[in-house]
Amino acid sequence: MASFHLTRLYREYENLFSPGIFICRRCNSPLYSAEAKFHSGCGWPSFDEEYPGSVERHVDMDGRRIEILCAHCHAHLGHVFEGEGFTEKDTRHCVNSLSIRFISEGKEMPPVLDAD
Ligand SMILES: [Zn+2]
Numbered sequence: 001m002a003s004f005h006l007t008r009l010y011r012e013y014e015n016l017f018s019p020g021i022f023i024c025r026r027c028n029s030p031l032y033s034a035e036a037k038f039h040s041g042c043g044w045p046s047f048d049e050e051y052p053g054s055v056e057r058h059v060d061m062d063g064r065r066i067e068i069l070c071a072h073c074h075a076h077l078g079h080v081f082e083g084e085g086f087t088e089k090d091t092r093h094c095v096n097s098l099s100i101r102f103i104s105e106g107k108e109m110p111p112v113l114d115a116d
Contacts, residue, residue, distance in 0.1 A: 013045040013097045019105035022047075022095075027073035028110045031055060031100060032093070040086055044078065045100065047093040048086070055080075055093070068093060073115040075099055 013022075022032040022045070031054045032047040040046040056069045057080060068077045078095040086092050103109055 013100065013102060016045075016102060020107070021103050021105075021109070022100045023103055023109070024070040024073060024075055024077075025099055025101045026075040027070060027113045027115060028101075029054060029070055029072035029112050030109070031070065031077070032095070034102075034105075038087055040092055040094070042092075042094055045095045045097055046086070047095060048089040048091050050093060068095070070099075072112065 017037060018034060020034045021030050022034065023030050030051050032050055036047040036049040038046055038048060054071055055077065056071045058067045058069065060067045066080045068080050069075065070077060077099045078093065081092045081094060082090060084090065084092055
């Protein structure tokens with residue numbers, strides 16, 4: 001049962017496509033517009049564009065993949081891949097559902113918390 005629940009949680013946002021904003025789950029900083037979300041089939045929420053300056057990129061430990069972090073609090077978000085041709089921007093932010101929170105359009109945005 002435990003693994004079933006974990007899978008459900010990981011896939012929480014994969015098939016969510018309604019207007020709104022994805023924010024950092026740790027600091028509430030806006031990261032992605034729902035408009036940038038697309039379905040890649042990878043099982044994780046995918047975005048082709050972040051809000052300007054909201055995401056930092058770092059070369060991963062393995063020296064190949066690019067890790068993405070919240071630029072505000074440096075929480076790990078996932079990885080970014082380029083050149084796959086999924087969308088016009090040719091960029092795929094592969095983001096862990098556990099790192100983000102969805103705020104529906106019209107809902108009040110929670111205040112951005114200070115980075116520690
Ligand atoms: Zn953050």
